[in-house]
Amino acid sequence: MGFVDLFCxxxxxxxKVLIVTALGSFLALDSIDILGPSTRKQVNNLVFYVFNPALVSSKLASTLTYESFKSLWFMPVNILLTFIIGSGLGWALIVIAKPPQHLKGLIIGTCAAGNLGNLLLILIPAVCKEKGTPFGDPNVCYDYGIAYASLSTAIGAVFLWSYVFNLVRVFSDHSQHSGHNVVTRIEESETRAEDLTQSLLPSSTTSVNTKIKVKVILGKMKQHLGNFSRQVNLKAVFAPSTLGAIVGFIIGTIAPIRRLLIGTTAPFRVIQDSASLVGDAAIPTVALILGGNLLRGLKGSGISLPLVFGIVAVRYVFLPLCGILIVKGALYLGLVHADPLYLFVLLLQFAMPPAMNIGTMTQLFGSGESECSVIMLWAYGFASISLTLWSTFFMWIVG
Structure with a gap:
């Protein structure tokens, strides 16, 4: 297959993504104001709570089975590696650039978390419909591609809201004060516990000494775990998309439930069809919102362009190169099956732009909002070139 065919x-x-995104930016202009800030917020809530969960659950339920899930076990590992490697590269960038304290979480987060959900759900079906791809029949490619992208969405959401959410929170100004107070309270309680231990310890009874020390250690551990559980937002981990993935996984892998809902002869197939109908609205809607959100980056901020270009280099140069080594190594060791589409999705997970939900996190904590908009503007601007080149190269590798 020639380079020109793969490139096209x-x-x-x-x-296609750029055209719909540009339309979203046009609709969000002040002179048009069809997709203004308040409208985007409401539509984004609709996507977050309704469209995305319906899309993920319906596509996973219809394409995922217990047998196929066993062959996809490497995808969570692959996504975890994107977060680990991206975090390491982001920390190296911080050491070199020395940004303000409140931006450190944002920088590591944008380097670690790619857009593993919505953008894949747009790109993969579009790739399957193009002639000249190495993925075979377009209909089969579409069904399995949506399943791979849906699973990526679910896994990525868990890592994003459990890791990056708390990372941004910790490095924000408010969280710095909260974290300091928590540490201070822990240190004070430890000091009081040690003083109490010293006052209660009999000098002549070793067994009593040991029992009291064990009780104090257990008390400290319980206190640390309690503080940790209060600090980590577990509700954010179980985002609607994650819950949708759980529902889709249950329906797809449990045969009796699957027979009730999936298939042309299923008695309750109308439920699955309705969920699929609602979920299909997520793909164009997300692209429109993305275009509207990127307009904020045109206003600029205090973040330096070298730092922004450093994030772009991490996401579009170093991470994809690491991804090639990891996926090819996994294929060589027999950890993944030689399905071109599956390998393509695994490789593409290393080359995606930063997750748009990071902007939502900065809004929530009121720290780094304008800087995040500038990062997203440049990152998604370069994505048009980067994704095209890397997709062409990835198709050549897997084909």
Whole structure:
């Protein structure tokens, strides 16, 4: 298969995303104001709570089975590696650039968390419809591609809201004060516990000494775990998309439930069809919101462009190169099956732009909002070139 054919097959899906994104930016202009800030917020809530969960659950339920899930076990490992490697590269960038304290969580988060959900759900179906791809029948490619992208969405959401959410929180100004107070309270309680231990310890009874020390250690551990559980937002971990994935997984892998809902002869297939109908609205809606949100980056902020370009280099140069080594190594060791589409999705997970939900996190904590908008503007601007080139190269590798 020639380079020109692969390049055309890779560029068309990216161009489709750019066109819909540009439309979203146009609708969000002050002179148009169809997709203004308040409207975007309401539509984003609709996508977050309704469209995305319906899309993820319906596509996973229809394409995922227990047998197929066993062959996809490497995807969570692959996504975890993108977060680990991205975090390491982001920390190295912080050491070099020395940004303000409140931006450190944002920088590590944008380097670690790629757009593993919505953008894949747009790109993969579009890639399957193009001629000249190495993925075979377009309909089969579409069904399995949506399943791979849906699973990526669910896993990525868990890592994003459990790791990056708390990372941004910790490095925000408010969280710095909260974290300091928590540490201070822990240290004070430890000091009081040690003083109490010293006052109660009989000098002549070793067994009593040991029992009291064990009780004090257990008390400290319980206190640390309690403080940790209060600090980590477990509700955010179980985002609607994650719950939708759980529902889809249960329906798809449990045969009696699957027979009730999935298939042309299923008695309750109308439920699955309705969920699929609602979920399909997520793909264009997300692209429109993305375009509207990127307008905020045009206003600029105090973040330096070298730092922004450092994040772009991490996401579009170093991470994809690491991804090639990891996926090819996993294929060589027999950890993944030689399905071109599956390998393509695994590789693409290393080359995605930063997750848009990071902007939501900065809004929530009131720290780094304008800087995040600038990062997203440049990152998604370069994504049109980067995704096309890397997609072409990835297709050549897997084909």
């Amino acid at each position: 097959a890779a560029s068309m899906p990216v161009l």
